Amino acid sequence: MTKRYLPILFLFVFTSVTCQFLFAQDHQSFYNTGIQKKDKGDFEGSIADFNKAIEINPNFSEAYNNRGTSYFELKNFESALRDFDKAISLNADVLIYYTNRGSAYYEKKEYQKALSDFNHVLKQSPKDYQALKNRAGTFIALKDFESAINDYDNVIAMRSTDYANYTFRGFAKKELGRYNEAIIDFSRSLAMQPNQVFALVHRGIAYFELQQYSKAKEDMDKALTIDPNSALAYAYLAGLANENNNFKQALELAQKAININGQTGEAYAFLGFAQYRMHSLAEALISLKRGIDLKPNNAYPYIWRAAVKYSLRENQAALSDLNEAIKLNSNSARAYAVRSIVYNQMYQLQNAKNDLDKAKNLSSNDGFVLWASALMQFRTHQYKDALKDIHLASRQAPKHAEILAWKSLIETQNELYKQAVEDAQLSQQASHNFPNGFYAEGWVNYYQKDWNAAQKSFEEALLRDSTSLYAIAGYTLTLNEKGKNAEVNKLKDKLTQLYPYEPLTWSVNAKVLYDKGLYSEAYKSWNKAIQIDNKDPELLVGRALSSRALNLTTEGIADCSNALTLNPDFTPAYTARGNIFYDLKDYNNAIKDYDKALELQPNDLGALANRVNIKTMKGDYKGAMKDVDAILKEDTTFMLGWANRGSLKASMGDLKGAEKDLDKAIQLDSKYSTAYSNRGFVRYNLDKTDEALEDLNKAISLDGKYATDYVLRSSIYLKKGEYEKVVKDADSAIRLNEKEQLGRVYYNKGVAEAELEMNDEACADLKTSSEKLYLPAKNALKKYCK
DSSP, X not given: OOOOOOOOTTOOOOOOOOOOOSSOHHHHHHHHHHHHHHHTTOHHHHHHHHHHHHHHOTTOHHHHHHHHHHHHHTTOHHHHXXXXXXXXXXXXXXXXXXXXXXXXXXXXXXXXXXXXXXXXXXXXXXXXXXXXXXXXXXXXXXXXXXXXXXHHHHHHHHOTTOHHHHHHHHHHHXXXXXXXXXXXXXXXXXXXXTTOHHHHHHHHHHHHHTTOHHHHHHHHHHHHHHOTTOHHHHHHHHHHHHHTTOHHHHHHHHHHHHHHOTTOHHHHHHHHHHHHHTTOHHHHHHHHHHHHHHOTTOHHHHHHHHHHHHHTTOHXXXXXXXHHHHHHOTTOHHHHHHHHHHHHHTTOHHHHHHHXXXXXXXXXXXXXXXXXXXXXXXXXXXXXXXXXXXXXXXXXXXXXXHHHHHHHHHHHHTTOHHHHXXXXXXXXXXXXXXXXXXXXXXXXXXXXXXXXXXXHHHHHHHHHOTTOHHHHHHHHHHHHHXXXXXXXXXXXHHHHHHOTTOHHHHHHHHHHHHHTTOHHHHHHHHHHHHHHOTTOHHHHHHHHHHHHHTTOHHHHHHHHHHHHHHOTTOHHHHHHHHHHHHHTTOHHHHXXXXXXXXXXXXXXXXXXXXXXXXXXXXXXXXXXXXXHHHHHHHOTTOHHHHHHHHHHHHHTTOHHHHHHHHHHXXXXXXXXXXXXXXXXXXXXXXXXXXXXXXXXXXXXXXXXXXXXXXXHHHHHHHHHTOHHHHHHHHHHHHHHTSTTOOHHHHHHHHHHHHHTTOHHHHHHHHHHHHHTTOTHHHHHHHHHOO
């Protein structure tokens, strides 16, 4: 019996068997010459001789078997199968016939039939090397990689010098994500046979998955020196170019792979990723779909297509792709990370956290995982922690436009404005077509109150994506600050139409309405935002501001307290609650909240300003002055700092210093009524009566709800002898402050009425003034009411 080995994909072997049968010399002679021709590669000649042998002896099973192997070599698998079937029907005890037929079934992709034949052989001969090896290859085709590895373990134990067994066991391990083990097997195989393109490419893929990119590139480059037409090697070089943020090169390499073999799914996947990173989103979707169609079991194109859909805010479609990716590869850290980002965008924070935890367990240092972590912390206002993670993420992906944009946004929240601008501009350079870098720069400018620069940046973002949520929102708020009401209203409507389920839409609406003094409408908008996301402390504090303006003090305090339950370190909640306590004249609780706010954020200027007021009222002028100096040291453009210091100096008797500081406050904000009120008081006491009157007129025109403004103006009118105006202002003051009717206002009114010869009214009002212990009223009673 002689054997002829016939290598196929997994080095399957066909065996030609020659036996000496006691038949006529003619059929044996034709059989022998058929074997000789087959050995020389003359398969058609061998088939002709086997035909003659079979004609002479139709029951010659060996002739059918060997003719079948010749047909196999000519890829005529149907004819090969017919011959193997015939050989088995003539002699079912020859196991090699089953091995050969199983190999033919394998080539026809009839893997279950192939498996049945190999199992038949191994049942009778468990250590049949060739059947075991061929079955291992069939398990790989069936993607039963565990079974394949078990079979390769056995064949390697039987023959450790066959390099191919290590190659294909390594492949099976790679497919299972056991990359380090796969690399060991590939390396053993390559030590025996260094020029295996298959082993080099797939070891390179294993290195790629382990993010050992330099080793991956080394293997791909070597594979291409052996076979310059390895499409898979070019595809993964494109993947490596993507990881190095060289997207133009990635496009070229992926296209080269496709030109060599248009069926290379990985090439389309890496092409789509490069297009995504260059913000060619429509092209990316086409490429990634092609990659998925060609290789539906590859998780990566699903992940990257989900990233594209995330950028398009098609969240449900993105989730569908990510669910499929995780089904294909439950150990993909990036799949969980990107799904966490999508859930974050959908405000499903618990789902986002669960996925983030899984991603961190799988690969805590992956750039996408770190990005997802930063977004989670940003969402929960843990800006310092977010900053750490986004810095690490940007090191992993230094030219990732979206990560750089988020780094800029997070730095803005940490008031690192210079770095934020630099990163926003780097984002723009990384992908000039991507809107994120432009709107990130817009938000930096917005928080720095550079409205013109902010407007320009948001407009640049909207040129690239007219539907960008963060660009429209920032543009709306910027134009609101510039007082462009008509444009603001159009943008608000656009936000509502495009993003009715986004909390940001309603918080922007609320901010605009609040600034217009439409507190009730603002309150309703905050409610809508909170209905979508009731775990965001910023939204709760926003509603508390509207509650304060509507005198809904209980609700406002509750919202601030709930915000602090969600985030005990959320400074604005302490400040907002302190302000409500301040309004209620609960100064002890107010100052506790201001103290806590300032402990967390020493430059919280609003908390400092109101703490100044409380300390001033309590006579702690030294402590108040310390706070106000801290305010102005932090920000010389903070209007309330100058206003408070002016009031404080007035209380301390430094009227000229007070006037100077109040001048500065009014320069910074010409619509702040309190500054005019206080400067009017100072000027009145400096005997600048006319200037004081101008200030009080301005204060009342801006906000005529403060009784003290009318009282002081009535005093000026009394001094000027304009008695009717005195009576009118006095009535306004009394109406506004019924609970604490001031003795002075009744005095002013009474004297004016007396001068107008309204004697009964005058005496009644002067008597009320005297009862309120306003001392000049007694002398006036003596003068006018004898």
